[in-house]
Structures are given as C-alpha cells and as structure tokens.
Amino acid sequence: MTTATPTFDAPGLADLLDTSSPEALDALDFGVIAFDAETIVQRYNATESQAAGLSPQRVLGEPLFTNVAPCMNNFMVAQRFEDAADQGVELDDTIDYVLTLRMRPVKVKLRLLAAPSGAYRYVLVQRR
Amino acid sequence: MDDGIEQLRAEHEALIQFLYLAPVGLVQAGIDGEIAMINPISAQLLMPLSPDGCLSNLFTALEGVAPDLRLQCEQYPRANGMVFEGLHLHLHADERKRAPQILSLDLLKLDARRIMAVIRDITAEVRRERQLRQSDAWLNAILTRISDYALVSLDREGRVCEWNESIARVTGFGEHIVGSPYSMFYPLDAMTPEHLHDRLREAERNGWSLDEGPRLRADGSQFWGSALIAPLPDREAFCLDDPEAPTGYEPSYCLILRDISDKRAATESRRQAAFCDHLTGLANRRAFFEAAELELDRAAHTPRPLALVIFDADLFKHINDRYGHPAGDRVLCDLADALRDSFRIVDTVARLGGEEFAVLLPSTGEEAALAGAERLRALVATRLVATDHGEIAYTVSAGIAVLDARDGEPGGIDGLIKRADQALYLAKRSGRNRAVCWTPNLPANEDTPKRSRDAG
Numbered sequence: 388m389t390t391a392t393p394t395f396d397a398p399g400l401a402d403l404l405d406t407s408s409p410e411a412l413d414a415l416d417f418g419v420i421a422f423d424a425e426t427i428v429q430r431y432n433a434t435e436s437q438a439a440g441l442s443p444q445r446v447l448g449e450p451l452f453t454n455v456a457p458c459m460n461n462f463m464v465a466q467r468f469e470d471a472a473d474q475g476v477e478l479d480d481t482i483d484y485v486l487t488l489r490m491r492p493v494k495v496k497l498r499l500l501a502a503p504s505g506a507y508r509y510v511l512v513q514r515r
Numbered sequence: 516m517d518d519g520i521e522q523l524r525a526e527h528e529a530l531i532q533f534l535y536l537a538p539v540g541l542v543q544a545g546i547d548g549e550i551a552m553i554n555p556i557s558a559q560l561l562m563p564l565s566p567d568g569c570l571s572n573l574f575t576a577l578e579g580v581a582p583d584l585r586l587q588c589e590q591y592p593r594a595n596g597m598v599f600e601g602l603h604l605h606l607h608a609d610e611r612k613r614a615p616q617i618l619s620l621d622l623l624k625l626d627a628r629r630i631m632a633v634i635r636d637i638t639a640e641v642r643r644e645r646q647l648r649q650s651d652a653w654l655n656a657i658l659t660r661i662s663d664y665a666l667v668s669l670d671r672e673g674r675v676c677e678w679n680e681s682i683a684r685v686t687g688f689g690e691h692i693v694g695s696p697y698s699m700f701y702p703l704d705a706m707t708p709e710h711l712h713d714r715l716r717e718a719e720r721n722g723w724s725l726d727e728g729p730r731l732r733a734d735g736s737q738f739w740g741s742a743l744i745a746p747l748p749d750r751e752a753f754c755l756d757d758p759e760a761p762t763g764y765e766p767s768y769c770l771i772l773r774d775i776s777d778k779r780a781a782t783e784s785r786r787q788a789a790f791c792d793h794l795t796g797l798a799n800r801r802a803f804f805e806a807a808e809l810e811l812d813r814a815a816h817t818p819r820p821l822a823l824v825i826f827d828a829d830l831f832k833h834i835n836d837r838y839g840h841p842a843g844d845r846v847l848c849d850l851a852d853a854l855r856d857s858f859r860i861v862d863t864v865a866r867l868g869g870e871e872f873a874v875l876l877p878s879t880g881e882e883a884a885l886a887g888a889e890r891l892r893a894l895v896a897t898r899l900v901a902t903d904h905g906e907i908a909y910t911v912s913a914g915i916a917v918l919d920a921r922d923g924e925p926g927g928i929d930g931l932i933k934r935a936d937q938a939l940y941l942a943k944r945s946g947r948n949r950a951v952c953w954t955p956n957l958p959a960n961e962d963t964p965k966r967s968r969d970a971g
Contacts, residue, residue: 440531454536458555461563462614485562485570490534490552492570 392416395513396481401500404509418512422451424472426465429507438512440489451510458487459497459510468501468508477502486512540634546627548574548585560618560634564606573632580604581620582868591624598622598630603641605800607929617641645805664773668766669744673697673711676766685774687733697770700730702737704859707878709819715768716816718744729860730772743771792866794844795851803865803873807928810877814918821918822876822884823928825935826854826891829910829947831870842902846909849900857891873932881917881952888913888950896948910948914939917953 393403395417404412404419409430412419418435422428428451431443441455452460459465463482471478478501485492493514500509534541540557544550549572558570565576574585581604591598599622606616615636623631665685668676675682675697678690686700698706705728718724723745730740746768790802798806814821828834828850835843847870854864854872863875876884892911899906916934926933934953942951 439535440528441535442528445528445532456555457535457538458558458562461559463562483568485558485565485568487535487553487555487558487570489531490554492550492553492558494569 395496395498395511400498400511401479401502401505401507401509404500405506416513418510420451420456420510420512421507422510423507426451426453426468428455435512438488438493438514456486456510459484464497464499464510467499471501472503475503478508483515540632542573542632542634544573544630544632546588546624546630548572548588548630551629557632557634560615560636563614573630577604577620580606580618584622588622588624588630593624595624595626598624603637603801605804607932664771667697667770667772668747669697669715669768669770670765671715671767673715673768682772685772686730689733697742700740700742700772702729702731702860705729705861707861709813709817709878710861712817713813714742714744718768719746722746727775730774738774739776741773741775743773745769745771792851795848795866797851797855797872798863798865800865800867803863803867803875804928806863806865807875807931810875811918811928813877819878820880821931822879822881823916823918823931823935824874824876824884824888824950825867825914825932825939826850826872826874826888826911827913827939827943828870829912829943831909834907834909838902838904838907842900842904842907845900845902846907849898850895850909850911853891853894853898857894858887873935879917881915881919884915884917885950885952888915892948892950912939912942912947913950914942915950915952 392414393400397403404421409432412430413433415432415434418438419430419432420428420435421430428446428449431446436443436446446455449455452465463484467478467480478499481496481498484495484497486495487493496513496515498509498511498513500511534554537554538556540560541552541554542550542557543552550570553570561570561573561576562568564579566579567575570576574588577584581602588598599620602620602622604618604620606614606618616638617636619635619637621633623633625631663681663685665681666679667682670676673696674694675692678688678693682688682692688699692699696708696711698708698711714724714726723743725741725743727739727741729737730742731737747766790798790805792799810821813819828846831843831846834846847866850870850872851864851866854874858864858874858876861877863873865873865875867873874887876887879887892913895909895911899908914935915938916931918931934957937957938951938953941957942949945951
C-alpha cells in the first residue's frame with residue numbers, strides 16, 4: 388500500500404482517482420474535474436476551484452462543456468470524449484491547451500481520461 | 516465588516532461565472548492584439564485556429580483566416596469606434612462534425628491602446644440566411660412583373676423539345692434549335708456540359724434551380740438573363756428513371772428564360788456588398804468558399820475534374836515598402852483585372868487575402884489549368900502599372916492543384932488549397948514568375964501555406 392501522492396502523468400491514474408477521498412483529491416497539485424456519461428460534473432477538487440475562482444457548489448451537478456468549461460467544447464476536447472464513448476475505447480491523452488482562468492489566458496496541459504468501465508471521466512489540468 | 520467582504524467575494528464569484536457562461540466570445544486586447552482578458556467561448560472558438568497553440572495574441576490566433584486584421588486595426592483612422600461590425604471569417608472547411616465554419620467578429624477600438632472583440636459562431640445562422648436568399652430569388656423570379664419570357668420545354672438530357680414564339684421573341688432562335696442542349700442560350704465560357712446536368716439534378720432535388728448571368732441571342736449579342744428550371748410534375752410518365760426508355764424529346768423540365776437587363780444593376784449592387792472583395796471587386800473569401808462547396812458537392816455526385824489555381828504577387832512586400840500602400844493597391848487591382856479578363860465566366864476568381872488570389876475552374880483538368888495559369892503569368896509579366904512613383908512591373912507565381920480521384924481524396928477544399936499552396940511554395944522557391952502543379956511527391960509540410968506567403 389503506497390501513500391505517495393500521485394503525479395499528473397501517473398499511469399492508471401483514473402482507477403486511483405475513482406477511489407480517492409475528497410480530501411485526497413484536494414491535496415493534489417493539479418486540477419481534477421470528474422464527470423459522468425451525461426457530462427455532469429460529479430467531483431471538482433480544490434486546486435481547480437481556486438484556479439478557476441469558482442466554488443464547488445457552483446459547478447457540481449452542472450453539465451461540464453456548456454456550463455462549466457465551455458472553452459473545451461470543441462473537437463480538441465469534448466469531441467474526444469464523445470468519440471471514445473462512441474467507439475467504446477479507452478481515452479488517455481495529454482494535450483497542450485489554453486484555459487481562460489479568471490479571464491486570463493493560461494497555458495496548461497490537459498490530460499483526458501475515460502474508460503468504458505470507469506466510474507467517471509476526467510479532465511486533469513496542470514499549468515505549464 | 517466580514518459580512519461586507521463575504522458579500523463582495525460572492526458577487527465577484529457570480530461575476531466571474533457570468534463571464535464564464537456568456538454564450539459569445541469576449542476578448543480585451545492591446546492595440547497590438549496582445550490578449551489581456553478572454554472568456555471561455557473565445558478559447559473554444561480560437562484554440563482550433565491558433566497556429567502556435569497559444570492565445571497570447573488575438574491577431575496571431577486569427578492570422579490564418581483574417582491575415583489583414585492587424586493592419587486594418589492599425590490603419591483605423593479614428594481615436595475610437597467600431598473597426599469591424601459582424602465581419603464574417605470563413606474558416607477552412609472542416610470535415611469534423613459540428614465544427615464551426617463561419618465566425619462573426621466585432622472589433623471595437625476603445626482608445627489608442629486597447630481593443631475589445633466579440634466572436635460568435637454563426638455557421639447555422641448563415642446557412643439559414645442562404646436558404647432564405649434562395650427562396651427570395653425564387654419568389655422574385657416568379658412574382659416580379661414579367662415583361663417577357665421564353666418558355667422552353669427540355670427533355671431529361673436538357674435538350675429543347677419544342678420551339679415556340681416566346682423563344683424567338685426573347686432570344687431570336689428559330690425552330691432549328693429543337694434537339695440542342697439549353698446551353699446554347701449561354702455564352703461559351705458561362706456553362707460546362709457538367710453544369711448543364713448539375714442544374715437539372717438540382718432542380719430535381721430542390722424543386723427548382725435558378726441562375727442569373729449573361730445569356731446569348733441567336734445573333735451573338737448578349738443580355739443579362741435569369742434561367743429558372745423546374746421539373747415537370749408528371750415527368751415520371753416519361754420514364755425518367757428507366758435507362759432503357761427511348762430518349763426522344765419528351766419534356767421533363769420547363770425552362771423559363773427572362774431578360775432582366777433592367778434589374779441587373781440593382782441585383783449586382785446588392786451582391787457586390789456581401790460577396791465582393793472591397794479593393795478589387797473580385798469574389799471575396801465568402802463567395803469563394805460558397806462556390807467551392809457547391810462545386811465539390813457537384814463533383815462528388817458526378818465525378819469530373821476540378822482545378823484550383825492560387826496566384827500570389829511576387830515580392831509584393833517590396834512593392835509596398837518601396838512605393839507605398841496606394842501603389843501596392845494599384846498592383847493588386849491590375850492583377851485582379853488581368854485575372855478577370857483571362858478566365859471564363861464559369862470560373863470563380865477570388866481574392867483570398869493580402870496578395871493571394873484563387874481561381875476555381877470547374878470541369879478543368881491539370882493541363883488546361885496549367886495553360887490558363889501560364890497565360891495569366893505571361894500576361895502579367897508584360898504589364899506596367901501606372902502609379903505616382905512611375906510605372907511598376909511585377910510578376911506572379913502560381914500553384915495548381917486538381918481534384919482527381921487518382922491522387923486520392925485531398926480532404927475537401929481545405930486539402931485542395933493546401934496542395935495548391937505547396938505547389939505555389941515550390942514556384943516561389945524555384946525563382947518566382949512561374950506556375951507549378953502539385954504532385955504527390957511534393958513535401959507535405961504543414962507549415963507550407965504560411966511559409967509560401969512569407970516567401971514573397
């Protein structure tokens with residue numbers, strides 16, 4: 388049993404996050420947004436909340452790509468999740484992107500995680 | 516006291532979320548385009564366009580679709596005001612589903628240092644407008660008081676079935692035209708055999724097909740006419756879908772040909788505003804992409820060659836630097852005149868931006884496209900442009916790409932442009948003032964289009 392904090396690029400991260408406590412998610416140094424098959428946000432950690440300037444209660448239960456992070460609603464991000472789901476395949480890709488956190492362009496790495504069997508889908512956010 | 520801060524914090528958060536959720540793109544930037552504030556929809560729309568994957572500069576992010584923004588913003592004469600209102604930006608045609616194709620840009624100059632932009636995806640809106648415009652044109656053709664018209668019945672191959680008085684009144688043609696295709700009413704370079712069938716098929720599909728343009732009388736003189744083709748309701752009785760059926764001259768379509776020379780001026784000026792490049796009067800990007808979409812659609816249905824030639828004025832930056840922008844504009848207008856004179860009515864001659872022009876040639880193979888490009892290149896090399904700084908000689912380079920099943924699908928108009936750009940780049944590299952055709956072994960460098968422009 389390891390207690391080391393997982394890193395942004397750790398392999399098999401989705402399984403680990405699925406079973407992490409809210410406190411463990413909040414302790415991570417990268418942003419975590421977990422959402423379900425209907426794109427409804429189910430988990431939202433402290434790092435992401437602080438970076439975006441939005442408290443979790445404004446975000447949880449909202450559709451991710453229209454009400455929380457519309458900046459990702461294009462073929463580079465949202466479409467990737469849809470395609471993976473349509474084809475029933477796993478998605479684990481890291482891309483360079485720019486988020487508009489508090490209306491400032493911020494360069495980030497996004498890790499997109501989805502598995503047909505997984506509890507949640509994830510967008511993980513790390514500043515670069 | 517704490518309550519006050521808490522309330523302020525909550526208001527701030529609500530304000531942030533308001534901006535996150537605004538369904539239009541909002542950007543504030545310096546006059547040089549450096550982005551200060553930007554909301555999520557802007558990132559959604561701009562990230563797929565950004566050539567460097569950054570959103571540090573608005574002009575850089577939009578460079579590929581609106582190369583002149585920086586310049587036009589710089590040259591905006593007033594201290595503040597709307598630099599652009601509802602400017603249509605045509606994105607490269609994208610096969611991906613739901614990808615936006617047309618953005619609208621408002622650009623407000625706040626003061627000497629700051630601008631604000633509003634960006635919207637108006638793809639669906641424009642599509643609806645286009646349909647409305649077509650319906651308008653149709654109603655116009657039907658309802659406008661018709662002074663005179665020729666009523667012509669066509670068989671399923673588009674051949675004239677019967678002669679009548681109205682044909683003679685409007686066009687002067689006699690009975691001998693029975694059995695000839697309706698393209699005889701068009702000047703030679705305004706119709707291809709493929710287009711002849713395209714219009715019949717489009718009439719079949721949409722219930723009607725309408726086009727306006729120059730038409731031909733029996734004595735060789737021209738008039739501005741509209742041609743409305745509609746399928747006849749009981750055409751099934753004439754075995755439309757049976758290839759074994761005798762192809763006599765049974766009427767399948769009705770063609771209404773009208774002389775609308777009087778109305779032409781009004782129609783033209785309306786079209787000019789939306790579809791013409793302001794400086795040269797050629798088709799603009801919007802008209803070009805609309806025409807390209809239609810031709811690709813037609814070629815997909817009934818395969819035929821389709822050629823694209825991209826022309827680029829050589830060392831144009833030097834002309835601008837040495838003689839000034841007004842002289843540069845004269846050169847562009849001269850090149851536009853040469854292009855207009857050299858190509859057919861059926862070809863789409865457009866200015867894509869800056870010193871880059873494109874000609875779309877329906878039903879044209881590589882050999883003919885190359886010959887056309889060469890003819891234009893040679894013509895330009897003999898011309899002198901009068902300016903305040905004396906006469907300027909200039910040259911052009913051309914890249915040619917042809918939609919040809921044997922080379923594999925290039926990937927829509929975007930792919931065809933990319934190929935022509937690669938060929939253009941080679942023309943520039945090999946010394947300019949020449950035309951080069953794309954071949955599969957040209958380097959398929961992603962950066963080529965951009966570099967070809969920079970290569971002067």
